[in-house]
Each structure stands twice: as structure tokens, then as C-alpha cells.
Amino acid sequence: METLCSIPKLTSRCLSFSTSLLELSRFHSFCPGLPQELNVRRGRTAFRLRAQPCSGISTIHVKESRVSRRQTIRCVGSGPEPEPYDPDFPKEEVFLYRRTVYDHKDWSRHRSSLRHSRHILSMRSSRVILALWPPVFGLTTVSIALSAYNECILSHWLPSFLPLLHVSATPFQLMAPALALLLVFRTNASYARFDEARRAWGSNVNRTRDITRQALTWMQHPSDAEKVKKLIRHCVAFNVCMKHHLVRGGDLRDDLHSWIDKEEIDGILASTHRPNYVLQVMSEIIHSCSITEMQLTRMDVNMTQFADNLGACERIFKTPIPLSYTRLTSRFLVLWHIALPLALWDHCQWVSVPATFLSAGALFCIEEVGVLIEEPFQIFPLDNICSTIKKNVDGLILAHTEIHHCHKHPPKGCDIPKKKSSGDAPKS
Structure with missing residues (x-):
């Protein structure tokens, strides 16, 4: 079954598959090029993550299949070698897709009297x-x-x-x-x-x-x-x-x-x-x-x-x-x-x-x-x-x-x- 999710959704999904944030950051580091793939295997289930950049936003196609019990994480692609984990990766990653252009709806939400509670609740995900x-x-x-x-x-x-x-x-x-x-x-x-x-x-x-x-x-x-x-x-x-x-x-x-x-x-x-x-x-x-x-x-x-x-x-x-x-x-x-x-x-x-x-x-x-x-x-x-x-x-x-x-x-x-x-x- 093919599903389409954005980078933030990919993060939570990959973590639930017991993949490390280090491997995820390495995978994302070569996304802005030709289509790349990340094969994640857990137990009998394999997840193939294929990244294709689109207008500054990387979209991920997740495909599920049954494989052996051996657990492996493999990065396949023609991009550059992944760099060592950078503690600044969450901050730098946001620049790839969070470049907001405001419209009337965004300004209305920006002025909302509920903005303070929204900002407090979103602290955990703040880059x-x-x-x-x-x-x-x-x-x-x-x-x-x-x-x-x-x-x-x-x-x-x-x-x-x-x-x-x-x-x-x-x-x-x-x-x-x-x-x-x-x-x-x-x-x-x-x-x-x-x-x-x-x-x-x-x-x-x-x-x-x-x-x-x-x-x-x-x-x-x-x-x-x-x-x-x-x-x-x-x-x-x-x-x-x-x-x-x-x-x-x-x-x-x-x-x-x-x-x-x-x-x-x-x-x-x-x-x-x-x-x-x-x-x-x-x-x-x-x-x-x-x-x-x-x-x-x-x-x-x-x-x-x-x-x-x-x-x-x-x-x-x-x-x-x-x-x-x-x-x-x-x-x-x-x-x-x-x-x-x-x-x-x-x-x-x-x-x-x-x-x-x-x-x-x-x-x-x-x-x-x-x-x-x-x-x-x-x-x-x-x-x-x-x-x-x-x-x-x-x-x-x-x-x-x-x-x-x-x-x-x-x-x-x-x-x-x-x-x-x-x-x-x-x-x-």
C-alpha cells in the first residue's frame, strides 16, 4: 500500500519502526537530489522510503512488504555520502520546507486569541x-x-x-x-x-x-x-x-x-x-x-x-x-x-x-x-x-x-x- 507523508510525519513513522534519528538525518541529507531510497527492515516487515523533492518539499513514498526476520537499515542512492550526525540538524532541516508565505487565513490564525496556548503546546516540536x-x-x-x-x-x-x-x-x-x-x-x-x-x-x-x-x-x-x-x-x-x-x-x-x-x-x-x-x-x-x-x-x-x-x-x-x-x-x-x-x-x-x-x-x-x-x-x-x-x-x-x-x-x-x-x- 502506497501512502504519502511529509518529512515531519516521516520522522515519527521511522522512529516507530525503531530506526535511529541518526540514520534518518543521513537519509534526509541527500534528499535534495535525484530520487533516493531508504530500506528499513524490522522483523518480517520492510519499509522502503523513497524521497522525491518537489518545489522545496521532500515527499516520501512508503511501501510495505514482507521479508525475513533479519533487521537491517540500508541507504541506497546516488547522492553524496551521508555526513556524521549534526546536533543542529533539526534546526537546519526546517529551512528545507518551512518557508511560510502568509495569506488571509494565516494572518487570521496568527492574530487568534488562542495563539498562546497553541504556541505552548507546540514547544515540544519547536526546531x-x-x-x-x-x-x-x-x-x-x-x-x-x-x-x-x-x-x-x-x-x-x-x-x-x-x-x-x-x-x-x-x-x-x-x-x-x-x-x-x-x-x-x-x-x-x-x-x-x-x-x-x-x-x-x-x-x-x-x-x-x-x-x-x-x-x-x-x-x-x-x-x-x-x-x-x-x-x-x-x-x-x-x-x-x-x-x-x-x-x-x-x-x-x-x-x-x-x-x-x-x-x-x-x-x-x-x-x-x-x-x-x-x-x-x-x-x-x-x-x-x-x-x-x-x-x-x-x-x-x-x-x-x-x-x-x-x-x-x-x-x-x-x-x-x-x-x-x-x-x-x-x-x-x-x-x-x-x-x-x-x-x-x-x-x-x-x-x-x-x-x-x-x-x-x-x-x-x-x-x-x-x-x-x-x-x-x-x-x-x-x-x-x-x-x-x-x-x-x-x-x-x-x-x-x-x-x-x-x-x-x-x-x-x-x-x-x-x-x-x-x-x-x-x-x-
Whole structure:
């Protein structure tokens, strides 16, 4: 029996089959390529998991069959060798399929008065929280060890010359505002990068619409017909190339083959900087068309904006927030929580263990959000943005065709003004 399930459902299903999360992560690490298979055998039952990526979402076909009692787990495929298990895998995995584009229903759910209970109930499946287990559980273990040591001292289970480990809470009260400022500045700086990158991609969408409209309206000479088509094709190709320039994975040829010619794809793939190459092709096409100087200038403004958006995204991608600031925040958080149980011991005793756990979980989550949005291109729904660009261009081409057809064969009730000839005199 064939069933279709998404990656999150695959995780729970595979765990119920007694497969390890390590093997699952190795299998998923080569999903974004050709179809791959994972054969899981348990007792007399075998499960064949075949992954086929589809629009950024990996779909899994599960097939059940009867086999021998021997238990094996085998990965079959032509992808790269699986990498060792990475504790950050749950966090990185979410980038492959959770790139949300909101609609009216999503915004209504986002504003719901029940959102708080929903967020609390979904904590167990939160990828960010699951990715924080190394520092949080490590610091909680330190707190348990310090509390156990102090308990042994108070119970006289250790030599009397060993000191009780506790400090005043005053230094922590004085340093708390500094830690808060570090986290606030870190998160604000990351969001500023996130916002700038999203504005750049929004500008790309608008410039694509504008330059397509200009090309269809202004380039009316019969000799420019093929040039207009090529210009529009490369306008879409620029955004696709820019997406692949910023995001790892994916097949550029596969994304372009349904839109531009094979020879044009070969030229793009052979270039050293593909978005720049496409921009240059577009500029050459514009300058070879029969348009006025004013129209040429207006279209060149859009080309310049494309280049500016590309440069802004490259700057964000290649230049992180100063590493000294990131390291300072990380070291401050770790050292703070190592010493926190000592300040809490006099007042809280063993309650300092859950207090340290909750404090570390909350503050490290805030810091983790800042790190996640610092490089925003893995979060953005760039596939959806490129699809929107293609739909917009198709819509403009269709509207242009219908308007021209209406000019030549005006139906009853079609009130479209005719073009003025150059010899028409203005009305007095």
C-alpha cells in the first residue's frame, strides 16, 4: 500500500519502526537530489522510503512488504555520502520546507486569541528549542553537579575543609542589564539585516513588473519582437539566478529549463557570476532596441536597482554581525549560567536546578532567534517569490496580448483609446 507523508510525519513513522534519528538525518541529507531510497527492515516487515523533492518539499513514498526476520537499515542512492550526525540538524532541516508565505487565513490564525496556548503546546516540536539542548542541558548538568556538591558538604559526606560553593546575588543583579542589552542589540541588528534583505527581494519583484511593462509597451518596432521576448525571459532568469546565488542546494538548470532556451542556460551556467551575466545580457538587449533616450534612461534605472539589490543581498550574506559581538554574547551567556546556581543556592537550594534550566532555555532561545535571522535567505520563501515573479510576467504578457487584440478587433463595449499618431494636433 502506497501512502504519502511529509518529512515531519516521516520522522515519527521511522522512529516507530525503531530506526535511529541518526540514520534518518543521513537519509534526509541527500534528499535534495535525484530520487533516493531508504530500506528499513524490522522483523518480517520492510519499509522502503523513497524521497522525491518537489518545489522545496521532500515527499516520501512508503511501501510495505514482507521479508525475513533479519533487521537491517540500508541507504541506497546516488547522492553524496551521508555526513556524521549534526546536533543542529533539526534546526537546519526546517529551512528545507518551512518557508511560510502568509495569506488571509494565516494572518487570521496568527492574530487568534488562542495563539498562546497553541504556541505552548507546540514547544515540544519547536526546531529552535530542540536545537538548544546542548547548551541548556549542559548548563543544567553543571547546576546539578554544583547543587549535589553543596548538599554533600552540608550533609558532611565530604571532608570538612572543602568550602561550600555560593556567592552573593548582587553581582548578578548588577550585570543583568548588561546581558539584556547584549541580547536586545543582537536581536535588533539581526532583524535589521532580515528586513533589508526582504526589502531587496520585494524591490526585485517590483522592478521585474516594471521592466516587463516597459518592454511590452515601448518596444513596438517589428525588429524588436524577439528581443522583447529574450529580455523578459532573462528578467525572470535574473531572479532565479540570484536565488541560487544566495541559497545552497537546488538545480539551476532545472529551474530555468521551462523558461529560457537551452543555449541561454548554457551561457548562464558557464559564467563565473551568473546574476551579473544575466544583467549584462539584459542591458545589451535594451540598448539594441529602438527606443527613445528617455525610455532607455528609465529602463536603465530599473537595471541599476537590480544591481543594487544584488549587491545588498551579497553584503548581507558575506558579512555577518561582527564576530566579536557574537562571541561576547555567547561567552557572557554561558559564564552567567555556570555561576548562576552559586548565587541561587542560599535562597533556592535544589530549586536552583530548574531555575537554571528555565533561565538558560529562555535566554539562549532569544540569542538563537537572533542567530537564525542573521542570515535570512535560508528562511525566505524564495521559491514562492520566484514563482510570483513568473506569474506576474505571464499576466502582463497576457494582458498586453489581449489589449492589442482588442485594438485590432474591438468587440462591442470595448472602450480602449487608439494610439495617437505623431501628426495628431493637440486640441485647442
